[in-house]
Amino acid sequence: xMIRRAMAMLLAVLLGAAATVTPALAQLDQxxxxxxxxxxIEITADTLEVRQSENLAxxxxxxxAIQGDMLLRADTLIVHYRDNEAAPDQPGISRIxxxxxxxxxxxxxxxxxxxxxxxxxxxxxxLTGQVVLTQGENIIQGEQLELDLVTGKSKVLSAESGDGxxxxxxxxxxxxxxxx
Numbered sequence: 169x170m171i172r173r174a175m176a177m178l179l180a181v182l183l184g185a186a187a188t189v190t191p192a193l194a195q196l197d198q199x200x201x202x203x204x205x206x207x208x209i210e211i212t213a214d215t216l217e218v219r220q221s222e223n224l225a226x227x228x229x230x231x232x233a234i235q236g237d238m239l240l241r242a243d244t245l246i247v248h249y250r251d252n253e254a255a256p257d258q259p260g261i262s263r264i265x266x267x268x269x270x271x272x273x274x275x276x277x278x279x280x281x282x283x284x285x286x287x288x289x290x291x292x293x294x295l296t297g298q299v300v301l302t303q304g305e306n307i308i309q310g311e312q313l314e315l316d317l318v319t320g321k322s323k324v325l326s327a328e329s330g331d332g333x334x335x336x337x338x339x340x341x342x343x344x345x346x347x348x
Contacts, residue, residue, distance in 0.1 A: 209235040211245070223249050231266075237275050242284070243268025261288050270295060277303045279313065291317040299324065305342035311335065 214229025225247040233240040246265040266284035272295075273279075282297025293315040301308040301324070311327030329335045 209233055213245070223251050225249065239271075239273045240266065241269070241271040241273075242266035263287055263289070277301070281313065293317065305340075307340045308337070309339075310337040 211227055211231065211233045213227035213231040215227070217226045217228070218224070219226070227245040227247070229243070231242050231245045233245065244265075244267040246267070247261055248263040248265070249261050264284075264286040266286075268282065269280075270282065270284040271278065271280045272284075279295060279299070279301045281295040281299040284293065284295045286293045293313075295313040295315075296311065299310050299313045301313065308324055310324035312325040314323045314325070316322070324337050326337050327335050
C-alpha cells in the first residue's frame with residue numbers, strides 16, 4: 169500500500185513537472201507558439217529519492233528534464249509537491265529547485281547558473297550564480313536572473329565582489345548582418 173501511494177505521488181510529480189517546467193522554458197525562448205506544453209516530460213537521473221512525508225522527489229546525478237525540444241539539466245532537481253489529501257483542489261508541484269550546473273536550453277537560447285528556483289504558485293523563476301544567457305552570438309552575464317511568467321518581465325542583477333565593489337551586468341549584442 170505504501171509503495172503504491174509513493175508511486176502515485178511520483179506519477180503526480182512527473183505529470184505536474186510537465187505542466188510547470190514548460191512555462192519557465194518557454195519564457196526563455198520566444199517559441200512563436202510552436203512548443204507543445206502538453207507534451208510528456210521525461211526526467212532521467214542517476215538516482216531518485218522520494219520523501220513522501222516531506223512531499224519531495226529528489227533526482228540526483230546528471231539530471232535531464234526534457235519536453236519536446238526543451239532541456240533542463242542540473243546536478244540535482246528537487247521537486248516540492250502538494251499532498252493530494254491535504255490539498256485535493258490543488259494537486260501537483262508547488263516549487264522546483266535545481267542545484268549545481270543548472271542549464272536550460274531551447275533551439276535558440278540557453279541560460280546557465282549555479283542554482284535555479286521555479287516558484288510555480290507565484291509563476292516566478294530565479295537563476296543565480298554567475299548567470300549567462302545566450303541567444304546566437306548575444307550574451308548577457310550577471311549574478312541573478314529574475315523572470316516573471318505573468319508579466320513577461322525579466323531582470324538581470326549584478327553582485328558585490330569580494331572587495332566591496334559592484335560587479336556590473338554585462339551584455340554583448342551582435343547586430344545581424346544583412347546579405348547584400
